[in-house]
Amino acid sequence: MKKLLPIFAIVMSAQTFASDFDLKAAMKQMKVEFKQAAEATEVDTMKTAVGNLSELVEQAKRGDYPPEKFDTYFEGFSKLSVALDSVESKLESGQLEAAKAELKVVDDLRVEYHDKRNPSIWSKLFG
Template identity: 45%
Template sequence: MKRALLLIGAVLLSTNAFADSHGHDDLEKLMKGFKTEFKAAADAKSVDEMKSAIMKFDHLVAEAKKGDYPAKEAPTFEQGFDKLAAALDKVEMSLDKGDLKQAKEDMRSVDDVRKEFHKKLK
């Protein structure tokens, strides 16, 4: 429990830099964070290790949702972040059941959302 609270605190402190405004550079940093946490989750060897990465990933998605995006693209960004959050929720449910194998399979839907929305926003 103490470890989880420390981790949450570290995540909150590390992402405070993104809370101001989300320009192109901030979005790029968030996307790099997505990539880092996706890889950490995919490479996880335990449920706890994967939960940690998914928790960080989920927090980054929440921060990305707060961003200001061009009016023309804003609905697409919003839809993408909502779908990404739903996909991460599915992974979390598998992890809560202690099913690392299923959680890793559920990560495919996270990757599918990435591909779908990168294509839509190009």
């Protein structure tokens, strides 16, 4: 039953995303999936979390964003997809610790693109 719950959540969220994409809700769910992946102690558990995270990223790519932010969002989501593919490849070969190390790239992208999305007042003032 526990394994069906994440699948059910993704299916339900896919229906929600199809009708009206909510980036903020997606980001919150990405945070949950990332945390589960980072805390995983088994390859299968991490595969599930990373798979869910990848699906959320793919849905986010299809979101409707303001023209001035579209390129930044799409670039970030594309880089995130590549990083998650790398994590998944490590998991496919059973390398849990290497996959967790690759997850650091995902976290670095999160920091980088959150800064681009919401620049601080200081970076706005002093460029």
